[in-house]
Amino acid sequence: MNTTRHEEFREYVAARGPALLRHAMQLTSDRAEAEDLLQAALAKTYLAWDRINDRAAVDGYVRRAMANTQISWWRRRKLEIYPTDELPDQPIDDHTRRSELHDALSRALDRLPARQRLAVMLRYYEDMPESEIAEVLGVSVGTVKSTVSRAMAKLRDDTGLGRDFPGIPPQRP
Missing domain, CATH: 1.10.10.10 (Winged helix-like DNA-binding domain superfamily/Winged helix DNA-binding domain)
Structure with a gap:
């Protein structure tokens, strides 16, 4: 493993991780899913690190990887969800309230x-x-x-x- 590559990537994640996590939260609306999504996107970014010539474009690369991964996960889940006569006993998220707060x-x-x-x-x-x-x-x-x-x-x-x-x-x- 190239130590310089590893350290450079580590510094990038330390500096931009919180902002990227917020972006992942916007995509998923769930902290645990956002962390998983960011981890998957960072893994893809690490594998492509040597091919990314413009370091200023890394955020865009990671965000695109998150969007593509989220779409893939969404499609996979969509195929796994089946209609049922029984409703789950889970609390319902009030998206309207969250949207009103965001607008305000x-x-x-x-x-x-x-x-x-x-x-x-x-x-x-x-x-x-x-x-x-x-x-x-x-x-x-x-x-x-x-x-x-x-x-x-x-x-x-x-x-x-x-x-x-x-x-x-x-x-x-």
Whole structure:
């Protein structure tokens, strides 16, 4: 095994893993399935690592692998599901409530000033550390912290969801 290849891939997964897991969650809506999906896509990516010449395109490769794998799994499950007269005793997921929360958050994000929106997106959607965000925005780490804090307070107020919404971290006392 090529140590350089292995280490380079390990660094990529450590840096981009959380953001890729969030993408997998969007595809599956289930944490365990998302982890399995990401693992399968990363395994495919590792096997193709030497053929990926543009390292900036790796995220796209992994996302495409996740989408293709999810479609394959969906098709396989579709063939394994049969109609029955008995309903399972499983709780029903309220997709409507989740969709309403997502819409409320999207509208609230759209109302944020551009810099606050970008800071929140980089911090919570891309899982970037504050130091990297500061570098991208060309500001100090303290400015990033205050910008994100103000944006999160505004999101809490605008959505009316406060601490109950899992997508918005709770306000620090």
